[in-house]
Amino acid sequence: MSGIHPAFLDLAPLAAAAGTVRLPGSKSLSNRTLLLAGLAEGITEIRDLLDSDDTARMLEALATLGVRVEGDPASGTVRVHGCGGRFPVDEAELFLGNAGTAFRPLTAVLALNGGRYRLRGVARMHERPIGDLVEALRAMGASIHYEAVEGFPPLRIEAASVRAPDTLRVRGDVSSQFLSALLMALPLTGRAAAVEVEGELISKPYVDITLNTLARFGVSVGRQGYQRFELPAGSRYRSPGVVHVEGDASGASYFLAAGAVGGGPVRVEGVGRGSIQGDVRFADALEGLGAQVRWGDNWIEASAPASGRLKAFDLDLNHIPDAAMTLAVVALFTDGPCRLRNIASWRVKETDRIAAMANELRKLGALVVEHPDQLEVQSPALLRGAAIETYDDHRMAMCLSLAALGGVPVRIIDPGCVAKTFPDYFERFAEVGQPARVPVIAIDGPSASGKGTVADRVAQVLGWRYLDSGAVYRLVGLAAIRAGVDLADEPTLAVLAEGLQAEFRAGRVFLSGEDVTEAIRVEAVSSAASKVAALPAVRAALLWRQRAFAGLPGLVAEGRDMASVVFPDAELKVFLTASAQTRAERRYKQLIDKGMSVTLPALLQEIEERDARDRQRMAAPLRQADGARLLDTTDLGAEQAAQQVLGWFGRESS
Numbered sequence: 001m002s003g004i005h006p007a008f009l010d011l012a013p014l015a016a017a018a019g020t021v022r023l024p025g026s027k028s029l030s031n032r033t034l035l036l037a038g039l040a041e042g043i044t045e046i047r048d049l050l051d052s053d054d055t056a057r058m059l060e061a062l063a064t065l066g067v068r069v070e071g072d073p074a075s076g077t078v079r080v081h082g083c084g085g086r087f088p089v090d091e092a093e094l095f096l097g098n099a100g101t102a103f104r105p106l107t108a109v110l111a112l113n114g115g116r117y118r119l120r121g122v123a124r125m126h127e128r129p130i131g132d133l134v135e136a137l138r139a140m141g142a143s144i145h146y147e148a149v150e151g152f153p154p155l156r157i158e159a160a161s162v163r164a165p166d167t168l169r170v171r172g173d174v175s176s177q178f179l180s181a182l183l184m185a186l187p188l189t190g191r192a193a194a195v196e197v198e199g200e201l202i203s204k205p206y207v208d209i210t211l212n213t214l215a216r217f218g219v220s221v222g223r224q225g226y227q228r229f230e231l232p233a234g235s236r237y238r239s240p241g242v243v244h245v246e247g248d249a250s251g252a253s254y255f256l257a258a259g260a261v262g263g264g265p266v267r268v269e270g271v272g273r274g275s276i277q278g279d280v281r282f283a284d285a286l287e288g289l290g291a292q293v294r295w296g297d298n299w300i301e302a303s304a305p306a307s308g309r310l311k312a313f314d315l316d317l318n319h320i321p322d323a324a325m326t327l328a329v330v331a332l333f334t335d336g337p338c339r340l341r342n343i344a345s346w347r348v349k350e351t352d353r354i355a356a357m358a359n360e361l362r363k364l365g366a367l368v369v370e371h372p373d374q375l376e377v378q379s380p381a382l383l384r385g386a387a388i389e390t391y392d393d394h395r396m397a398m399c400l401s402l403a404a405l406g407g408v409p410v411r412i413i414d415p416g417c418v419a420k421t422f423p424d425y426f427e428r429f430a431e432v433g434q435p436a437r438v439p440v441i442a443i444d445g446p447s448a449s450g451k452g453t454v455a456d457r458v459a460q461v462l463g464w465r466y467l468d469s470g471a472v473y474r475l476v477g478l479a480a481i482r483a484g485v486d487l488a489d490e491p492t493l494a495v496l497a498e499g500l501q502a503e504f505r506a507g508r509v510f511l512s513g514e515d516v517t518e519a520i521r522v523e524a525v526s527s528a529a530s531k532v533a534a535l536p537a538v539r540a541a542l543l544w545r546q547r548a549f550a551g552l553p554g555l556v557a558e559g560r561d562m563a564s565v566v567f568p569d570a571e572l573k574v575f576l577t578a579s580a581q582t583r584a585e586r587r588y589k590q591l592i593d594k595g596m597s598v599t600l601p602a603l604l605q606e607i608e609e610r611d612a613r614d615r616q617r618m619a620a621p622l623r624q625a626d627g628a629r630l631l632d633t634t635d636l637g638a639e640q641a642a643q644q645v646l647g648w649f650g651r652e653s654s
């Protein structure tokens, strides 16, 4: 695992996805296998083990508890010397990070081990419920104490004499890991035992993974539906010798989705027809949306529908809670509104995934409605580029990377969080993503030169996106005035610019959700914008935000430094100008039409002052960029000017 943790990772807009990816080992199988190998009689060689944060926490815990593990997890192969049913270390403190697959089963196993233990994790782990499991263990006589908040880690376990009652009960509607943890621990008592599930069991396929792993280690569990599970007397774990860990089926979902959205085919290797992981059913869900899916023994492959576009969906996704997150992002690429049902468990995972997903999909331009256990997602006609927060949740980072297939730049904040289960995810993603070349027309010029009207018109004719970068500076000006920030306080203004909640939708401009299209045009804001625009730290803070507009099929961007700084590689660069007198007259007419009271001399003076400030400032002064064509509109209407730009573009792009 790499020790470098960049603050963010910029993903280029992607035009397509195709290729083959070898998956890392499954997290669910790796941690279950490690634990049972540690408890079994004999030595187990585990191959294709996942090397990630969550497995590192389990390996550390096993070492602390006295289990000998040989080999380097980074090589994918380790040899675990099983302790034959009871961990030799009687007193220990375990730090389990945010690994639910380590915390829950170790709680159950250690409660039966007869020693004193402390189990804790990261702050988020201490917000994830464990009360139902603790209740079930206490009913067996286990001595478990909450160290902070009732029902949540950290936990302290004391030695106690534990006896399984004939029938144990556990709730199954918060996390299936409570049942899995009991099933993994109970064979250690050697007695016959039954577990009954109270409430509807969620995430059933994860219980199947548990039963399958138990069977590999010699313990067969009988079950009646998913209501009652029975362990025979005399059960004990025995090493099967060598265990191969399947590839991570949840991790497969990102690449299969990439194939379905980005043309494909994308093939994942390491899971296939015979997989025991429920998340392979994600491929069926994709197929239901029209994707073309093919299965091999050890691979799955997905391509876009023959018709091109995926169909909208309304699905109960309780059986694939993790891979379902991928579908929330796939919803951006379907032909209508989508609904994800029965996903309440998302709220108690690495973060509140329903809330987190809603926030981030909205940044991309989607309309999202959040329910307690559902999510509705409606994609915009064109996605917007966005900086995505990841909430220390590996799956948020991996899912949302797919948005780059909308042909827009995506910035992933804290990309290192993927180390939880898929440390080299972004390298693999880069191998299948095919970068798009997004054409840009940059139009710069002084205020009231007509560049807004011309740029908007050119964008309309080409069917491209449009960026009014002046509006971005105006938003900072407005936000600064409202927050009472001194317009010379550069560090504070830069922070404000960085965190600006700006949105451009259907020709309107929003600040923190409020429509400020008119408010940013008043004179006080023009003046504030010009002042904040002179500050290098503010300009730097707004740079990526402007570049994020460059999505397929193309962008027309207008401002002062579009051609020189923001899009220096633009296909076509135009410097639009007109005499100060003409510009003052245009502005005068605009304002009078809006019923504002202004005088022409005052406007002329204001325009000349602003020109001087924009030209003389040190940071990105207004000038005709190298390679930019000059277009003087003093005697030209906006339509003629737009036709001239289109003419140049046609010639230069042909």
Ligand code: DC
Pocket (backbone or CB within 6 Å): 447, 448, 469, 470, 471, 473, 474, 526, 529, 530, 531, 533, 534, 558, 559, 560, 561, 562, 610, 614
């Ligand atoms: O184009 P406009 O009048 O809406 O711009 C508002 C202010 O922002 C103006 O004073 C210049 C500044 N600006 C800038 O410095 N760089 C840009 N790319 C766009 C505008």
